[in-house]
Amino acid sequence: TLFNALLRELGSSEVEVLFLLSRGVDTFSELKKRCMGINLVQTLKNLKVRGLIDKVKLGRKTRYRITDITFSAWLASKEFPGLGAQSIEEVRENVLSFEALVRELFARINYWVVVTDCETRELRIPPVLSVDGCGTTKELSCIVETAEGLMLLETHFGGECPPEKVDRLERSAVVVRKVIGKPIYAAILVSYFGFRNDTLERVRDSPLDIYLMSKGELRRLCRAVGYRVI
Structure with missing residues (x-):
């Protein structure tokens, strides 16, 4: 190998x-x-x-x-x-430390950062105000509060991401809107090893606007904010 x-x-x-x-x-x-x-x-x-x-x-x-x-x-x-x-x-x-690393990475963003996701879509990330490590829904990896609204983050480590993670993001978005009442700026699915084809199809059909980040996108974000490369 x-x-x-x-x-x-x-x-x-x-x-x-x-x-x-x-x-x-x-x-x-x-x-x-x-x-x-x-x-x-x-x-x-x-x-x-x-x-x-x-x-x-x-x-x-x-x-x-x-x-x-x-x-x-x-x-x-x-x-x-x-x-x-x-x-x-x-x-x-x-490897569960991956989730903690992602939270720490987003907590470092204190100015506007522009990244491209796995589907070549541009994501403009506003300055981050706080990162909720457990999440209001108890399902999400974290909720990131920015100057423009909330970002919902769900992470996956250990093979390509399955479509069930999309379901989790959608359920969490409903709860966040009801409980917190703040606008959702973006929903992000982070999978270090990429995504299964059925997951990609599920994301495209989702009523939620979901951005996808894998190893390459994460590393570019790390460099953009001066964080050690994950």
């Missing part, structure tokens, strides 16, 4: 650090304890230059993250000397 080929190009210390990061060992001090006998500073620098990891400040701690979520999940499912393969449940918990 592509990921196997990538690992073959890396040094042993770089591979070891990547496997540890995929298991949640992500601070310098934690990595130092597990990576005895390697030049950790240089290894992290090499991985950062290659674009495989980045460094983020979370609270008082600085943590390292694998930039590609798919690669991180793949590493987590593989065995490495001293590290067992994670269970399906653990991998699922790992």
